[in-house]
Amino acid sequence: MNASTGKVAWQLPGAGADRIAPDVTAAWHGRVYGKTAAGPIALDVRSGKDLPSPGAAPMYVNESTGLVLSDDSLVAYPTSG
Template sequence: MTNGKARATMPPGMRAMSCTYDRGQTLVCTYGFAVVAVDADTGTLLWALKDGEGNRKPPTVTAVWHGRVYGRGVGGPVVLDARTGTDMPTKPEAAPLLVNEYAGLALDDNRLFSYPAGG
């Protein structure tokens, strides 16, 4: 927003969701048992994972950064493509709480670990 006008409005029913900008082009929103991605420029819904719909449970999102959604799924840590919601090809070692271009910070058994950022 450079002129004070909103670029887009959130899709109906998403105003109560907590959203995080991936510092790229996507807002990733969570509410209860749902994870939803929206294009940051247009407000267009990109994908949604909702508990009870389909054969996959949505992960608990822990961080969002540059096109990636980090979280904890049923089988452990997961990384999703922020634009499509599909699994990234490399299985992560942890579900970081904070991510930047250098590292991801993860908490495990009350101990803080740092993992080098990749890709």
């Protein structure tokens, strides 16, 4: 949702696009994190475009740490900013 207009900014899967909607796990500072069958994904919150892979799909993220549930273990990863 566009906070200013209240309209949908983007949506997955998009019409005619070869993309699937991820299972969203978290959002933080302009990024949406999620999981797909192909692995973790990060998307730009404004455009929906792919960002560099985060390597893991955090379920909680803040300015210093991303928490990931992996094989029934909670793992903390440092964020890079």
